[in-house]
Structure formats: C-alpha cells, structure tokens
Amino acid sequence: MKRIISGIVLVTLGVAMAHAAGNATEGKTAYDKSCRNCHGPAGEANPAIAKMMKVDIPNLGSPEVQKMSDEDLSKIITGGKGKMQPMRSVTGKAVDDVVAYVRTLKK
Numbered sequence: 342m343k344r345i346i347s348g349i350v351l352v353t354l355g356v357a358m359a360h361a362a363g364n365a366t367e368g369k370t371a372y373d374k375s376c377r378n379c380h381g382p383a384g385e386a387n388p389a390i391a392k393m394m395k396v397d398i399p400n401l402g403s404p405e406v407q408k409m410s411d412e413d414l415s416k417i418i419t420g421g422k423g424k425m426q427p428m429r430s431v432t433g434k435a436v437d438d439v440v441a442y443v444r445t446l447k448k
C-alpha cells in the first residue's frame with residue numbers, strides 16, 4: 342500500500358513539475374496563434390507591426406528577454422507590458438507552454 346501511495350505521489354509530482362516547466366510543443370501552437378503576428382515566427386519581431394505601433398518590439402530570443410524569469414514572462418503575457426496588451430487568449434497552462442516555447446527561441 343505504501344508503495345502504491347509513494348508511486349502516486351511521484352507521478353503527481355512529475356505532472357506538477359512538467360506543468361511548471363510548460364510544454365514547448367503546445368506552446369508553439371499557442372504562440373503561432375497569439376504572438377506570432379507581432380513577434381514573428383522566431384521571436385525577431387514583425388517590423389511592419391512595430392512600425393505601425395510606433396514601438397520597438399524586443400527580440401524574444403535576445404539575452405535581455407531571456408534573462409527574465411518565467412514568472413516575469415508569464416506576467417507580460419497575461420498582464421501586458423507598455424504597448425503590448427494583455428493576451429487574454431492565453432490562460433492557465435497555455436501561459437507556461439508559451440513561456441517554454443519562448444525559451445526555445447534563445448539565440
């Protein structure tokens with residue numbers, strides 16, 4: 342019985358950790374839907390949008406963005422930053438997934 346319980350605890354922990362880390366593959370789907378228009382396919386910003394919004398859109402793969410914590414990135418996605426509006430289409434687990442995908446854009 343003890344074995345079964347510790348097995349369940351381990352699996353639950355594993356799921357919880359996988360959740361915290363996010364799933365980059367699912368994140369890409371959400372990114373393509375919610376971020377790509379402005380941030381480009383590889384995070385290097387869409388110049389036309391930047392010009393239209395009259396703002397510099399930082400490269401998501403740059404050291405400046407990559408040095409932000411997962412928490413900072415999640416807050417920007419859900420709360421917006423400067424001229425970027427909160428992305429209401431990205432919620433819950435999808436936020437972690439998008440953050441995981443943004444990590445793959447690192448230069």
Ligand code: HEC
Pocket residue numbers: 372375376377378379380390394396397398399401405406414417418422423424425426428431439443
């Ligand atoms: C409508 C266009 C638009 C969309 C959609 C958009 N962003 Fe942004 N994003 C911007 C702009 C513009 C800025 C710069 C804001 C500023 O500095 O005023 C920005 C800034 C950021 C930053 C901060 C970079 C820094 O160095 O400060 C991150 C991180 C970011 N976006 C991630 C995302 C992610 C992830 C998504 C999708 C969930 C997303 N954005 C969707 C336009 C957009």
